[in-house]
Amino acid sequence: MATIPAKYFIALVPEGKIQEEATALKEEMKNLFNLKYALKSPAHITIKMPFEWNENKEDKLIYKLQKFLAGIGVFDLKFRDFDRFGRRVIFVDVLPSATLQSLQESLGKFCKLELNLINELSDRAFHPHLTISFKDVKPKNFDLYWKHIQSKHFNADYQVRDVALLKRMEGRWKVIHRFPLTEA
Template identity: 55%
Template sequence: MAKTISKYFLALVPEGPLQEQATALKLQLKEKFNIKYALKSPAHVTIKMPFHWNEAKEGELAQRLETFFEAFGPIDLEFSGFDRFGKRVLFIAPKANPALSTLQSALSGFCRTTLKLEEELSDKAFHPHMTIAFKDTKPQRFDDYWSYVKAQPFQAHYQFKDVALLKKMENKWEVMRRMGLGG
């Protein structure tokens, strides 16, 4: 049987009102500016960028990650307003959180040593964010997007009690499994 390599990533994926609020914003951007790429995944804060993994060993990957995440407690994040990366990405901005930084740093080491994944620049230069527009944004229209988004009020608090393992399926990212923080 041929080995099937799939793409995965790890993120904090909120449920309920915060997910609904972020999705509503993505839909407004689609309606107003025809920006829709961010709708290919649920709203999330990435803690490990996409990586390739043998699909047949997905269960083993999830078990190893579940064991790893047991050592960390829930993470409270405050989201306040928006920010951007140049003229490419718009995002909901979480406030700095030492527990999140500690989790991401430890996860980066775990992925490198235990899962044998390559360390990427994003692993070393972690900048938490919840993307609402990227990839199909146009630099010449970016100031319009930015003016529209930053005029929206956005305040939210969410306690993340798990980390999601997402998998790319039919060109969309789906939550495959949620792994509890703190067992």
């Protein structure tokens, strides 16, 4: 069987009101400023950066992740307004969470040891966030984008009930599997 590389990443992908509000902000940035790259994926918090995996072994990837995530319990996160990475990324901020930090670190170790994935710099410099605009953000127009987004508010509490595996398909990222977390 030939190796067919596909791109995947692991994230927290809120559903319902949080997803709707974040997507509405992305749409607004597209309509006002033609910033559309962030619309290629659902609003999410990346906990393992994109990686290549043999598509023929996708079931094995899901199985291994299922085993790893089986012992992780439901936990809470808080989204509070906006922040930025320099003049290139605008995002909804996630308040610090020891549980999320621990999950991300243990997932990174698991991915390195069990899946033979490399630990990216951005995996080691984890700053949880929900991206609103990136890649097509023009530094010369950043002040305009930033002023607009700061006129908004984003405050939400999120109970993390699952972890998602996303796959790049036809130029977009799609959730292909959700791993439920353990109820308390």
